[in-house]
Every structure is written in structure tokens, then in C-alpha cells.
Amino acid sequence: MDALTEQIKNSDALSDEALAEKIDHFLHIHTEEVQTDGRDTFHCHRYEPTSYRVLHTLFEAFPLTDQDTLLDYGSGLGRLSFYTNHRFHNGAIGIEMSGALHREALHNLNQYRGIHRERLTFLHGKAEDFVIPDEVTAAYCFNPFSTEIFRKVLTNLEKSYENKRRRVTLILYYPEDNTVFYIERHTGFRLLKEIAVPELFGQDRRERFCIYQLGCV
Numbered sequence: 001m002d003a004l005t006e007q008i009k010n011s012d013a014l015s016d017e018a019l020a021e022k023i024d025h026f027l028h029i030h031t032e033e034v035q036t037d038g039r040d041t042f043h044c045h046r047y048e049p050t051s052y053r054v055l056h057t058l059f060e061a062f063p064l065t066d067q068d069t070l071l072d073y074g075s076g077l078g079r080l081s082f083y084t085n086h087r088f089h090n091g092a093i094g095i096e097m098s099g100a101l102h103r104e105a106l107h108n109l110n111q112y113r114g115i116h117r118e119r120l121t122f123l124h125g126k127a128e129d130f131v132i133p134d135e136v137t138a139a140y141c142f143n144p145f146s147t148e149i150f151r152k153v154l155t156n157l158e159k160s161y162e163n164k165r166r167r168v169t170l171i172l173y174y175p176e177d178n179t180v181f182y183i184e185r186h187t188g189f190r191l192l193k194e195i196a197v198p199e200l201f202g203q204d205r206r207e208r209f210c211i212y213q214l215g216c217v
Contacts, residue, residue, distance in 0.1 A: 004026065004027075005087065007022065007023060007026065008023070008052055008053065011053070016051045016052075016053060017032060019051075020032040020049075023083075029077070029079075029082055029111060029112055030108060031077040031078060033049070033076075047074060047077075047101055048142070050080060053199075054173070054197050054200075055080065057197055057198070058171070058209050059087065062171075062211060064138065065090065066089040067137070068090040068091070068137045068138055069090065069093065069119075069138075070090055070136075070137070070138045070139070070140060071132065071136045071138065072092060072093070072094045072140045073127045073141050073145075073153060074127070074141070074145065075094025075095060075096045076094075076096060076098075076101050076105065077101060077104050078105040078108050078120075081093075081120050081122070082112055082120070085114050085120055089115075089119070090119070091120070091135065092119065092120050093133070094121070094122045094123065095125060095127055095130050096122065096123070096124060096125075097125065102122060102123075102124040106122055109122060127152075128152035131156070132159075132160035134160065134166075136160065138168070138170075138171060139153075139157060139169070139170050141153075141170070141171070143173070143176065151186075154170075154187050154189070157170065158187060161188075161215055167214070168213065169214075170183075171210075171211050172209065172211075172212070173209050175210050183212060187214075190212060190214075191212055192211045192212060193211050194209065194211070195208060195211070196208045
């Protein structure tokens with residue numbers, strides 16, 4: 001077991017905030033922040049990082065490999081990219097619309113001491129305008145934007161797949177029913193599995209991951 005995973009597994013006595021501070025310190029980054037500048041809009045929702053416990057739940061059930069490149073939509077301060085890169089040595093690309101959050105992510109990258117940090121990229125721009133590179137094998141979304149923009153993002157993912165046939169995985173956290181309906185009725189993505197967040201799913205059925213795949217190996 002790697003040191004990062006061990007710290008999360010042995011954190012029952014810590015709150016999510018205390019655990020985030022501990023893991024951020026371990027990775028030499030700062031990601032425990034919720035966007036409060038009022039610049040979230042109907043189409044682009046505020047940044048809120050996925051908790052480390054929830055990320056642990058996801059990747060225990062659905063691990064990445066060092067052959068993967070993960071695309072994080074609404075990447076904020078970069079928590080997902082740093083966490084997975086340290087644990088799996090995968091590549092990661094974060095796309096963030098907020099210039100302030102993007103600058104902080106770049107600062108985190110400068111401080112991060114992961115041995116595979118050269119595989120991390122953070123970009124400033126709109127998700128719907130981003131041309132997806134052929135090496136992307138997975139995309140992550142934590143409810144970052146409206147259904148209208150999300151449909152454009154799905155179209156871009158399918159175009160990328162058509163440009164280079166490979167397996168493309170879509171990971172949704174906290175999915176809305178209309179989003180799930182659209183994916184399953186209007187795209188080529190097929191549901192692979194659902195992963196409930198054990199301590200939260202009982203209070204809110206959206207506290208789960210829906211994992212879809214397009215294509216095959």
C-alpha cells in the first residue's frame with residue numbers, strides 16, 4: 001500500500017477538512033477551497049473539490065494505470081490530477097475556466113514533488129472549446145457545468161474517439177437524472193458500473209459515480 005492510500009485509510013478520526021489539509025501537506029499543494037468569488041454561472045457551476053475520501057472510494061473500485069491520461073473538466077486547483085498522478089503515475093490534463101483558480105493550480109504544480117509531475121498539464125479555457133488530445137483515455141466531471149455545455153463536451157469526446165479509436169471512459173460524480181438520461185439515450189457511451197459513496201448515498205442518491213465507456217481495448 002502506498003503512503004497516500006495508507007493515510008486515507010487510517011483517517012477515520014479526521015474530518016474531511018482535516019484530512020484534506022493532511023493530504024495536501026503530504027503532496028505539497030493546497031486544494032481545500034470552495035469557489036466563493038460569485039463568478040459561477042448558470043452554465044458554469046462553482047468549483048468545489050471532490051473529497052479525498054470520495055476519490056479513494058472511486059479509485060479503489062476503478063483504478064487507473066500509468067498508461068492512462070485523465071482529463072478533468074472544471075479542474076480548479078488540481079486535486080484530482082495530483083492525487084491520481086501520485087497514486088497511479090498517470091498523465092492528467094486539467095481544464096479550468098477561472099483564471100484565478102488556474103493560476104493557483106499552476107502554483108500547486110510548481111510546489112508538487114511527485115516523481116511524474118511532468119505528466120501533468122493545467123490549461124485555462126472553456127470546456128466546450130477544448131480539443132481533446134488522442135492520448136486521453138478518461139474524463140472526469142463533478143457537475144461542473146450546465147446540460148447544454150455538457151452535451152457539447154460529450155460531442156467532443158465522441159469526436160475524439162472517432163479520430164482515434166480507443167477505449168474512452170467517462171466518470172461522473174454526483175450525476176443529475178437529466179444528464180444520465182441524455183447520455184444513455186443520445187450518445188454512444190454505455191454504463192459500465194455505478195459506485196456509491198457509502199457514507200453519503202443513503203442521504204442523497206446522487207452521491208455516486210456513474211462510469212461509462214465508449215469503445216473497447
